[in-house]
Amino acid sequence: MRLPSKSPVVVGVNGTAAGLAAVRLAAREAVSRGRHLRIVHAFSWSDGQPPDPHGAGARGLDVRYDEARRAASAILGEAVATAKRSTPGVRLTGQLVDGPPDRVLLQLSRTAELVVLGDDDLATTSWLPSTSTLVQTAARAFCPVVIARGPRPPSGAILAAVDGSSWSVRGLRHAAAEALRQHATLEIVYVVACAGERAEREGHRILAAAAAAVPQLGRARAKLLTGAPGPALVRASGQARMIVLGPRGTHGAGLLGSVAREVLHRAACPTVFVHGAALPAPRAAGRAGHVSNVVV
DSSP states (O other): OOOOOSSOEEEEOOSSHHHHHHHHHHHHHHHHHTOOEEEEEEEOOTTSSOOOTTSTTHHHHHHHHHHHHHHHHHHHHHHHHHHHHHSTTOOEEEEEEESOHHHHHHHHHTSOSEEEEEOTTGGGOSOOOTTSHHHHHHHHOSSOEEEEOTTOOSOSEEEEEOOSSHHHHHHHHHHHHHHHHHTOOEEEEEEESSOOHHHHHHHHHHHHHHHHTOTTOOSEEEEEEESOHHHHHHHHHTTEEEEEEOSSOSSOOSSSOHHHHHHHHHOSSOEEEOOOSOOOOOOOTTOHHHHTTEEO
16 A cells, blocks of 8 residues: 655545535545545544543443444545545545544644545534634644535636735635646635725735735736625635635734634635745835736
């Protein structure tokens, strides 16, 4: 058996239909990137440590532990079979890892190309707890995190949401690379709270600055959206192949920014939260050659 690559595509599964949708997306990503796929199910024994064979009630605990372990193995086996069936030729490893899901995924994200998770029907829930595995992973991972959204086929443009923050420049860099890799249209979007000449002028300035900060951008379309940023991006995601953004905005506070939280909760297309090392200072504004490739 081949060993996993140093930077595999990691997908976390939990026995849900959303988790299997994430497996299918992760398998396609692994093949298209020439990476190994690592399918992981985190096993956390609800009674704490594995049973002590010499302790009181050991037999009952042992039975429950074995049943839970078998159920976890079945979840992993179904995910492995789904990946092989949906994407023939994918190189993969299935692994049962002991520990809480968020801790397991955060550790694996240190060496992953990207982490893929299912959305667990987020759009049907009224709120998004900060302790959830999705929030913790999207906010704190060391690599890009992709949230799959059901069986949606790849179509439409890749949207890169910018807001003037270094986080959004990271997102734009990732989106530009994805657009090139997927031969897709790239749209850079900024949301202004209300229409008006002054607000639109500031929006175009932020769009141009973001484009100038990404030398590898290539040709892209710049677009201003109007309204509350989160809902506006959610609406735009309905026609997109993918939406890319940073986990936090210009203020950089909290686990997830309010816009990122809204997009995580409600977006209609696969959503990518981009993480990375500190960015260098923006290039001087005089490099207009990159901005000229952006169609407004």
